[in-house]
Amino acid sequence: MDDGGAGRFAPSPSGDLHLGNLRTALLAWLFARSTGRDFLMRVEDLDRVRPGAEERQLADLAAIGLDWDSDVVRQSERLPRYAAALDTLVAAGLTYECFCTRREIQQAATAPHGPDGHYPGTCRNLTAAQRQAKRDSGRPPAIRLRADVTDFTVDDLLHGRYTGLVDDVVLRRGDGVPAYNLAVVVDDAAQGVDQVVRGDDLLGSAPRQAYLASLLGLPAPVYAHVPLALNGAGARLAKRDGAVTLADQAALGLGPDAVRGVLAASLGMAGPGEVPSTDDLLDRFDPGSLPRTPWVFTPDEPA
Ligand SMILES: [Zn+2]
Numbered sequence: 001m002d003d004g005g006a007g008r009f010a011p012s013p014s015g016d017l018h019l020g021n022l023r024t025a026l027l028a029w030l031f032a033r034s035t036g037r038d039f040l041m042r043v044e045d046l047d048r049v050r051p052g053a054e055e056r057q058l059a060d061l062a063a064i065g066l067d068w069d070s071d072v073v074r075q076s077e078r079l080p081r082y083a084a085a086l087d088t089l090v091a092a093g094l095t096y097e098c099f100c101t102r103r104e105i106q107q108a109a110t111a112p113h114g115p116d117g118h119y120p121g122t123c124r125n126l127t128a129a130q131r132q133a134k135r136d137s138g139r140p141p142a143i144r145l146r147a148d149v150t151d152f153t154v155d156d157l158l159h160g161r162y163t164g165l166v167d168d169v170v171l172r173r174g175d176g177v178p179a180y181n182l183a184v185v186v187d188d189a190a191q192g193v194d195q196v197v198r199g200d201d202l203l204g205s206a207p208r209q210a211y212l213a214s215l216l217g218l219p220a221p222v223y224a225h226v227p228l229a230l231n232g233a234g235a236r237l238a239k240r241d242g243a244v245t246l247a248d249q250a251a252l253g254l255g256p257d258a259v260r261g262v263l264a265a266s267l268g269m270a271g272p273g274e275v276p277s278t279d280d281l282l283d284r285f286d287p288g289s290l291p292r293t294p295w296v297f298t299p300d301e302p303a
Contacts, residue, residue: 008188014053024228041068046183060246097141147168147208153207164204166211194221261274
């Protein structure tokens with residue numbers, strides 16, 4: 001029952017995956033497999049790569065029982081694709097050079113009408129002379145999208161129709177590295193990914209990514225932004241929170257199957273201490289009954 005589509009998990013190899021990451025990966029696998037889709041693995045290694053992290057991440061994902069189709073794709077091996085997409089947008093007049101520093105953007109974005117973090121358009125309408133003067137000052141510009149909408153709507157399996165802000169996102173950073181938003185859009189389309197399951201901290205970037213896809217003539221995927229794992233203080237789970245990786249848990253005597261059980265229990269798909277197989281979980285999976293609130297994980301207490 002292969003419908004031709006695919007889901008994916010796309011970790012950044014910046015360190016070991018923690019239980020929140022593994023839980024999101026498990027959900028992405030369940031969403032894909034339960035709908036007859038392929039499940040693809042993409043390593044988002046354009047930035048913040050720690051040597052050995054990719055190997056450990058993939059080993060951990062396999063250890064909790066996840067499998068994936070096709071070879072692992074690495075963004076660092078796909079730079080020509082991102083350059084081609086950028087060229088398309090440049091040729092269509094949909095871009096401009098931005099010379100702002102991070103600090104300048106932060107200061108400008110605190111203006112009353114600027115939602116936090118959104119680029120206020122400082123460089124959007126520079127004259128040719130102003131642009132040349134900025135270039136002469138020596139700072140290599142970032143390339144931004146010249147968005148002609150301010151919001152866009154996506155479909156999310158958990159959030160319904162979601163409309164969010166679109167701003168002039170960076171497409172290529174000043175250092176020449178393709179921006180996350182561009183690379184994700186290009187890769188999802190090129191890989192046939194039509195279902196994107198990821199943490200709900202990224203819900204706000206889905207509209208701009210779907211909009212970018214539309215400009216490139218690419219289909220937008222259906223999304224499922226799932227609740228994150230938090231620590232006891234209500235902040236996003238992080239390595240510094242204690243025994244949060246598979247290796248940490250193994251040191252405490254909890255093997256990968258048991259960790260899968262903990263993750264399943266956190267999703268309401270297993271009882272405490274139960275160790276369901278991935279096949280069991282596939283049988284039990286019902287997107288409609290997933291928890292809609294974050295999972296609070298306190299590593300100091302027995303799971
Ligand atoms: Zn700028």
